[in-house]
Each structure stands twice: as C-alpha cells, then as structure tokens.
Amino acid sequence: MPQVAVQPPEARSYNKALRLTFDYEGSTVKLVSAQQVDMILPPSHPLETKEEQTGFWFTLSDAHGKPVYRRVVNNPIRYDREVFSNDPRHPSIQRVPVEKPKGTFVMLVPDVADARTVQLFSHPLAHEAAARGVAARELARFTITQEQIDGGRK
Amino acid sequence: MSAADGHVVGTTQIVDHGPASQKWNLVILCDGYKQTELNKFHTDCATFVNTMFATPPYDELWCGINVYRIDVTSTDSGADDPVACGGSGAAPKTYFDASFCNGGIQRLLEVNNSLVHTVVNAQMPQANMIMVMVNTTEYGGSGGDVATFSLAPGASEIGLHEMGHTAFGFADEYEYWAGCGSGETGHDKYTGAEPSQPNVTANANRATNKWRDLVAAATPMPTTSNKDCSKCDPQGNPLSAATVGAYEGAFYNHCGAYRPQFTCRMRALNNPYCAVCQRVIRQTIAPYMASWTWGTSVIGAGQTQRWWLSWGGYPGLEWIGVQPVTPGAELDWDTPGMQKDAGGGTLYWITVRNNSAVPVTFHFRGSVL
Numbered sequence: 438m439p440q441v442a443v444q445p446p447e448a449r450s451y452n453k454a455l456r457l458t459f460d461y462e463g464s465t466v467k468l469v470s471a472q473q474v475d476m477i478l479p480p481s482h483p484l485e486t487k488e489e490q491t492g493f494w495f496t497l498s499d500a501h502g503k504p505v506y507r508r509v510v511n512n513p514i515r516y517d518r519e520v521f522s523n524d525p526r527h528p529s530i531q532r533v534p535v536e537k538p539k540g541t542f543v544m545l546v547p548d549v550a551d552a553r554t555v556q557l558f559s560h561p562l563a564h565e566a567a568a569r570g571v572a573a574r575e576l577a578r579f580t581i582t583q584e585q586i587d588g589g590r591k
Numbered sequence: 592m593s594a595a596d597g598h599v600v601g602t603t604q605i606v607d608h609g610p611a612s613q614k615w616n617l618v619i620l621c622d623g624y625k626q627t628e629l630n631k632f633h634t635d636c637a638t639f640v641n642t643m644f645a646t647p648p649y650d651e652l653w654c655g656i657n658v659y660r661i662d663v664t665s666t667d668s669g670a671d672d673p674v675a676c677g678g679s680g681a682a683p684k685t686y687f688d689a690s691f692c693n694g695g696i697q698r699l700l701e702v703n704n705s706l707v708h709t710v711v712n713a714q715m716p717q718a719n720m721i722m723v724m725v726n727t728t729e730y731g732g733s734g735g736d737v738a739t740f741s742l743a744p745g746a747s748e749i750g751l752h753e754m755g756h757t758a759f760g761f762a763d764e765y766e767y768w769a770g771c772g773s774g775e776t777g778h779d780k781y782t783g784a785e786p787s788q789p790n791v792t793a794n795a796n797r798a799t800n801k802w803r804d805l806v807a808a809a810t811p812m813p814t815t816s817n818k819d820c821s822k823c824d825p826q827g828n829p830l831s832a833a834t835v836g837a838y839e840g841a842f843y844n845h846c847g848a849y850r851p852q853f854t855c856r857m858r859a860l861n862n863p864y865c866a867v868c869q870r871v872i873r874q875t876i877a878p879y880m881a882s883w884t885w886g887t888s889v890i891g892a893g894q895t896q897r898w899w900l901s902w903g904g905y906p907g908l909e910w911i912g913v914q915p916v917t918p919g920a921e922l923d924w925d926t927p928g929m930q931k932d933a934g935g936g937t938l939y940w941i942t943v944r945n946n947s948a949v950p951v952t953f954h955f956r957g958s959v960l
Contacts, residue, residue, distance in 0.1 A: 452612070456716050458708055475612040476717040479875045492762075492787030509787045511756035513736045519763075520699050521752075521860065523730050523745045528770045529860040530752070530763070532843070533694055541705040542736040543712075545719075550935060565768060568843035570783010570793070 451478045451506070451547035455581065457555065461514050462539045464562045466577045468555070469541075471585040478545055481506045489572035491560045497546040498554040505552045513542035514576075516564050534564045553581040594706060597665040597686035600629065602714045606640060606658035611717040614657040615879040617643075617754075618711055618718040622687040622702055623726035626664045635724055635742055636660050642747050648869045655879035659715050663687070669727045670700060670741070689725040693733070700731030700739055707737045720758040722750050748860040755857050755864065759871050762788035764850040764858035766840030771823035779820045781847035790857060790867045795837035795849050802851050802867045805835040813837040813849060820846035828853035835866050882910070882958035889952045890922070890945040900939045900955060901932065910958045913943055920951040 456472040482494070484504045493512035496504045517532045546555060559576040560566055608614055619639065621632040640658055643649050649656065667683030671690035674680040676697035687702035702723050711718050722738045725731075732740035738753035740746040755761040769775045785793050794800050795813035806812065814836025817824035824840045832853060841850035841858075850858060855865035864872065877884070890896055900911065913924045927941040945951050 456712065458712060460705070470712070472712060472716050474716045476616075476719075477613060477878050480878060486787070489784045490787040491784040494787060509760045509789075511760055511762075511788075515735050518694075518699070519734045519753075520696050521730075521732050521746075521749050522698055523743065528765070528767070529748075530765055531770050531773075532763075532768050533696060533699070536694065540735065541708045543708055565777070565843075568768060568778060568781070570781055570786070570842075572784040573787070 451549070452476070453548035454478050454545050455548045455586070457544045457546060457579075457581070458541060459513075459544070460541050462537075464514070464576065466514070466557065468579040468581070468585070470588060471581045473548055473586060474545075476545070478506075478547055479508065482509050483507070491567075491570045491572055493557070493559045493573065495544055495546070495558070496556045497549070497552050498556065499549070499552040502554070505549060506547050508544075510544070512559060512567065513540075513544075514538060514559065514562055515540060516562055516566065532565075538562070555579045555581060593688060593703070594686060596667070596684035596688075597663060599686075599710055599714065600662035600664060603660045603662070604657060605633075605636060605660050606653075606656060608654050608657055611657060611659075611715070613879065615655055615719050615876050616715065616717045617656065617658045617720045617722070618661060618715045619658065619722045619724060620661045620687070620707060620710065621663055621724050621726065622689040623665050623667070623669045623683060623685045624663070625666070625668055628668060628726060629662050629664065632662065632724065632726070633660065635726075639722075639724065639747050639750065643751065646751060647863060648872050652873065652876045652880065654881055655876045659718075661710065661714050663710065665726075670725050670729075670731075672727075672729065687723060689723075689727075689739070691729065691731050698731045699733055700725060700727075700741055701733045702737065702739050704735060704737040720754055722754075745861065748856070752856055752860060755868060759868070759875055760788055761857045761868055761871070762786055762791040762842055764791060764841045764855050764865075766817075766823050766843070766845050766848075768843050778844050779846060781842060781844035786842055786848070789871050790851060790855070790865065791842040792837070792849050793847060795839070800837060800849075802835065805851070805866055805870070806837075807834070810834055810836045813839055815839055815853075817846045833866070882956050884914075885911075885955040885957045887916070887952065887954050889950055890943055891950050892945060892948050895942065895944045897940055897942045898955070900941070900957075902937045902939065902957075910956075911939055911941060912956045913941070914954045914956050916952040916954060917949070920945075920947055920949070920953075922946075922951060922953055 494509040497506040557576045558573040665685035672678030672681045673692040676692035693699040730743035732749035734753035740749040797812040837849035842848040851867040852865035854862040923944040925942040932938040
C-alpha cells in the first residue's frame with residue numbers, strides 16, 4: 438500500500454514554545470531570556486531557499502545543526518522606522534532613519550528538547566539597506582541554555 | 592516618566608475563543624491613561640477590536656483569535672508633546688513614557704518598547720502581537736516589534752499596517768523611501784536579491800513568480816511598468832482593483848520590484864490587505880482555528896491509499912478527517928492511527944478509499960485538542 442507524506446516536515450505546527458527576548462544596540466544582539474510557553478506556533482516557512490534572498494529570518498536548529506523551524510519576519514532591528522500621516526499633503530507612510538538603533542524584540546520558536554540553537558539572518562544593517570536588496574547573512578547565533586529557560590520561569 | 596509613574600493593574604480577556612495556549616493572541620496595552628480613565632481605555636480597546644473584526648480576512652478567522660487587554664495606569668494623561676516639533680510642551684508622567692517628536696518628527700509617537708515587553712512577558716507570554724494605545728487624540732504612531740498608535744481618527748490603521756509587518760512578515764509595498772516628491776535618490780531601480788517577504792518580488796515572470804497561482808491567464812505580467820524610473824509611477828490602475836498581477840513599484844524602489852495588487856494596506860493606509868497578504872494571514876492563523884485544512888491531495892478512481900501526517904506536539908490533534916473537494920464525490924476513511932515520533936511529535940496515519948469512478952481531490956482537516 439503506498440504511503441504518502443502530505444505534510445512536509447517544515448510545515449508541521451508546534452504547541453510548545455520558547456519566548457525569546459533579545460536586546461540590541463546597533464548590530465550587537467543579546468539573548469536576555471527564554472521563557473517556556475504553552476502555545477501553538479505558526480507553521481515553519483520552508484527550511485531551505487533555492488536562491489539568495491534579502492530580508493530577515495530566524496531559524497531553530499537541532500543538535501546536528503539541522504534547521505527544524507524557520508520564520509521570515511519583519512526586521513526587528515530598526516535602523517529606520519515608519520512615520521504615518523493623515524495629512525493628504527504627505528504620503529500616509531514614509532521612512533526616516535533611526536540615529537541610535539537600540540531596543541528589544543521577541544521571537545517565538547518551538548520548544549524542542551534537542552533544538553536549542555537560534556540563528557538570526559539579516560540583510561546588512563544600515564540606513565536604507567532594506568531597499569538595496571543585499572542578500573541576508575547570519576547576523577547572530579545563540580545557544581539557548583537550560584539556565585536561561587529556568588530563569589524565564591521566574 | 593517611567594514605570595514609577597503608574598502601575599500594571601492586570602490582564603482581561605476581551606475576545607474569548609478559547610485558552611491562550613490554543614489561539615492567536617493579540618495583546619493591547621495602554622499608556623497615558625490615569626486610573627480614573629481606564630474605563631475609557633476599555634471603550635477605546637473595544638473600538639479597535641470592532642475595527643479589526645470588520646477587516647478582512649480577520650473577520651473570517653475571528654474564532655482563531657483571542658484579544659487581551661492589559662490595564663496600565665499612568666500618573667498623568669496623554670503623551671509628551673515637545674515644543675521642538677511644534678507641540679504644546681506637555682510632559683505628562685506616563686508608565687511607558689509615550690512621546691511624540693521622536694527623531695524630530697512630530698507624528699512619530701513611540702513608547703519604551705523594552706518595558707512593554709517586560710510587562711507582556713509577565714502578564715501574557717502567549718502574545719503573538721502587541722499593541723499600545725496612547726491616550727491622546729493627536730495623530731501619531733510607530734511600528735516595530737510593538738505597534739503604537741494614538742486615538743486620532745484613522746490612527747488604528749497604523750496598528751493594522753504594523754500587524755502586517757510584525758505578525759505576518761509583510762514587506763512595505765510603497766515605491767519610495769521618504770516620499771515620491773521628496774527628491775530622494777538611490778531608489779530608482781531595485782536590482783538586489785529576491786525579497787524573502789511574501790508580498791513583494793523582483794520576479795515578474797509568469798512561470799516563476801511566487802504568487803503566480805493567483806494570477807489569471809489573461810493578466811499581463813508584469814501588469815504595469817513604470818516608464819520613468821527616476822520617479823514614482825503616476826499611472827492609475829489599468830485593471831480592476833481586485834486583479835492580482837505584478838505591478839512595478841514596491842519595496843522602496845520606483846522600478847524593478849513588484850507588488851501583487853495595485854493597492855494594499857502595506858502600500859498605503861486605508862486600503863484592504865491585498866490578496867497575497869490575506870492568504871498569508873489565513874495560512875498563519877489556520878492552526879489556531881477550531882479546525883483547518885491540513886493539506887490537499889488526490890486519490891485515483893477506485894483506489895485505497897494511506898497517508899502519513901506529522902504534528903509537532905504530543906498529543907496534538909483531537910480530530911482528523913477527510914473532506915472531498917470534487918463536486919458530488921464521497922470518500923470513506925478509517926479511524927486514524929497515531930504514534931509518538933522520535934522528535935516528540937505525533938505521527939498519524941489515515942487510510943482513504945475512493946469507491947467512485949473518478950479521481951477525487953480532498954482536504955485533510957484537523958482540530959487541536
């Protein structure tokens with residue numbers, strides 16, 4: 438009897454998550470907490486891309502370095518930001534530079550026991566860089582420690 | 592002007608479609624509301640929720656969405672309004688330190704997003720999307736990991752646009768950086784790598800474009816072209832508003848980058864999400880629905896066949912079934928089997944029989960425990 442996997446592994450959903458909180462200043466990113474959370478995660482985006490791409494995404498990889506989850510997200514490290522207007526003399530949206538990029542962002546990854554490596558990929562971080570289309574490269578890599586997870590429970 | 596200028600009162604679920612662990616959770620906080628104004632925040636929150644509920648495709652996905660309100664008091668009302676930007680000079684003491692005039696731009700209303708995350712991590716760590724409503728009727732807002740907007744008419748559009756970025760990973764579809772009439776340079780033609788975001792592309796080829804399945808055979812590709820890449824394309828929409836194609840001018844460039852429809856909320860406020868964005872929203876929220884289509888397949892005439900389906904948790908699904916798509920078709924299927932897989936997930940198998948004389952297309956449907 439033929440057996441067909443209709444659900445490719447990258448499209449599976451998860452119902453246990455780690456809520457990862459990062460601080461950044463310029464292109465320096467620090468993982469500050471990992472909080473275990475019971476919640477369903479959106480399905481993974483395709484784990485591999487056929488071509489070089491620009492943008493921002495993160496991956497979670499297992500102990501063998503094999504990605505198990507990948508999500509394309511809006512770049513949370515803001516070298517520029519949107520300004521909105523309800524004045525018809527201005528476009529409703531435009532972009533302006535951030536002088537000192539600094540802030541906090543959160544990412545949700547599956548809580549899988551042997552998958553504890555998170556990698557962030559980004560186009561070069563600079564003013565207007567999003568418009569240039571330079572291919573994304575690894576920006577930072579973190580190993581989520583049990584200490585961080587235990588700390589996240591407090 | 593910090594956490595010392597108020598306190599977190601607590602969290603209230605205002606749209607309840609089930610446990611937070613099973614739903615897509617929007618969390619709305621407030622800033623610049625005094626203790627005596629929290630009822631006003633409750634009303635303002637409800638107004639935004641009604642706006643969101645009336646916004647496709649959230650209307651059809653509503654049973655997969657929860658909304659939580661986190662009440663936070665401030666010592667004073669409103670937001671900082673520096674005179675440097677022509678503001679009133681008001682400097683109220685508020686919990687998240689909401690302020691206009693960030694970067695010297697009056698309409699740029701921001702809060703302390705690190706403090707927002709601290710509060711949300713403690714109060715509602717299942718949050719998928721975070722917004723902050725600021726108690727001022729002056730127009731303003733900002734995006735990023737936390738969407739912030741005021742109570743001015745139309746400002747809730749900022750929240751819906753930013754939700755597109757933060758929750759669904761959409762790119763901007765506008766074709767400029769600072770504005771079409773700004774005299775900006777360096778935005779004439781996009782020549783870079785393919786954007787990873789789902790709603791913009793450098794590829795207008797009908798055979799390989801990433802949303803080609805939504806493009807009708809009669810729609811030209813590219814659908815519009817900008818004749819003068821030194822400026823924004825001034826032409827109107829030559830086709831109907833609903834036509835999906837590849838419209839040149841997107842992703843901060845006048846040429847070389849394409850958007851799926853002529854207009855979209857990710858291009859300019861006060862427009863619907865385009866069809867591509869709506870599809871991504873549906874795909875993202877589908878796992879939070881009571882039941883959803885897990886996959887689609889075809890079984891040949893008279894065939895019996897087994898399928899394997901994987902789920903990332905254990906136990907995971909309450910129910911799996913089969914729903915024929917082919918008109919008039921009927922299928923039989925056995926009660927699914929299940930086992931724990933090596934990765935801690937669940938592996939299901941289901942045997943489907945097609946007793947008819949024609950191939951049948953069908954959906955796998957499932958619901959979460």
